[in-house]
Amino acid sequence: MINARGLTRSFKIKRKTVEAVRGLDIDVEPGQLVAFLGPNGAGKSTSLRMLTTLLPPTSGTATVAGCDIATDPEGVRARIGYVGQRSGAGENLRVRDELANQGRCYGMAGAPARRRADEVLESLDLAPLAQRKPGTLSGGQRRRLDIALGLVHRPPLLFLDEPTTGLDPHSRASVWEHILRLRERHGTTLFLTTHYLEEADTMAERVVVIDEGRVIADGTADRLKSDLAGDRISLVPRDGADITAVADTAARMFGAHEVTAGSGGRIEARVPRAETALPELLRVLEADGVETAAATTSRPTLDDVFLALTGRSLVEGEPAEGAAL
Numbered sequence: 495m496i497n498a499r500g501l502t503r504s505f506k507i508k509r510k511t512v513e514a515v516r517g518l519d520i521d522v523e524p525g526q527l528v529a530f531l532g533p534n535g536a537g538k539s540t541s542l543r544m545l546t547t548l549l550p551p552t553s554g555t556a557t558v559a560g561c562d563i564a565t566d567p568e569g570v571r572a573r574i575g576y577v578g579q580r581s582g583a584g585e586n587l588r589v590r591d592e593l594a595n596q597g598r599c600y601g602m603a604g605a606p607a608r609r610r611a612d613e614v615l616e617s618l619d620l621a622p623l624a625q626r627k628p629g630t631l632s633g634g635q636r637r638r639l640d641i642a643l644g645l646v647h648r649p650p651l652l653f654l655d656e657p658t659t660g661l662d663p664h665s666r667a668s669v670w671e672h673i674l675r676l677r678e679r680h681g682t683t684l685f686l687t688t689h690y691l692e693e694a695d696t697m698a699e700r701v702v703v704i705d706e707g708r709v710i711a712d713g714t715a716d717r718l719k720s721d722l723a724g725d726r727i728s729l730v731p732r733d734g735a736d737i738t739a740v741a742d743t744a745a746r747m748f749g750a751h752e753v754t755a756g757s758g759g760r761i762e763a764r765v766p767r768a769e770t771a772l773p774e775l776l777r778v779l780e781a782d783g784v785e786t787a788a789a790t791t792s793r794p795t796l797d798d799v800f801l802a803l804t805g806r807s808l809v810e811g812e813p814a815e816g817a818a819l
């Protein structure tokens with residue numbers, strides 16, 4: 495559904511060149527739900543804008559929904575939906591008329607456009623709001639209207655640029671419910687950007703991480719976490735234990751890394767599989783005469799993946815260590 499090779503885009507600002515995207519290679523199969531994840535300025539929107547023909551690439555090629563973005567941009571636009579960061583709805587028309595108008599823009603006659611407007615209103619649970627003006631809708635309702643606008647012409651592929659940013663948790667959940675329903679009912683291929691790590695983690699079957707214009711990881715969230723971050727073991731020895739010796743023992747374990755002896759006598763380590771590593775560590779410590787007061791394990795987050803790859807946290811404004819979703 496998407497095949498991109500070596501897409502780049504740079505911008506000239508005064509005398510400086512910003513390389514927003516530095517060689518994007520990506521293949522997306524029909525029906526996939528792909529989350530494009532990365533920090534501010536990583537190149538997510540620029541990539542999306544190139545794939546949706548809103549912005550010509552500096553170099554590289556891509557076919558989207560079977561059409562070449564450079565030689566057949568109209569073909570691409572006819573086959574995709576695009577929900578940008580800013581709302582696509584105007585303020586003057588009522589919700590249903592706004593949607594019917596969108597259908598007319600795609601070449602539908604009046605009656606079919608109105609019928610299609612009713613269909614998308616129904617499928618996004620917006621029917622009761624059909625006669626309202628977009629300015630009177632809540633943030634979540636408005637975002638659902640944006641998605642409805644992107645679906646009027648029944649595209650097999652929908653791009654969403656941060657569909658849930660700025661919404662409260664309830665509205666975010668509702669937008670996600672509708673996104674997932676779309677996929678289930680119509681097999682729509684979905685390619686979306688998000689800042690919310692837990693959304694990418696739980697909703698997308700494939701996570702593509704981009705940083706400084708380059709894809710740095712691509713796979714299922716589980717695979718990325720196991721391969722790139724590993725589980726975390728946290729252990730507190732009983733009073734009197736030699737913390738440094740315990741940390742050394744942990745560091746000698748197979749595959750253990752990032753071993754730290756923190757405050758309060760807590761030892762932390764990353765291991766490929768905590769469920770087998772922890773009993774082994776406890777056995778070795780017991781043989782050495784070290785008693786353990788507490789031990790916990792936790793699965794890594796996508797932020798741990800980003801941290802392992804870049805040394806930085808994706809969670810803005812928080813220090814890398816201890817960053818949580």
Ligand SMILES: Nc1ncnc2c1ncn2[C@@H]1O[C@H](COP(=O)(O)OP(=O)(O)OP(=O)(O)O)[C@@H](O)[C@H]1O
Pocket residue numbers: 505506507512513514532533534535536537538539540541
């Ligand atoms: N029209 C433009 N002119 C100049 N620089 C731009 C333009 N659009 C994007 N950039 C720059 O390109 C880089 C990538 O921007 P982009 O908007 O693609 O990032 P992003 O990952 O979508 O970020 P965010 O999560 O903040 O939306 C940034 O450094 C940005 O300032």
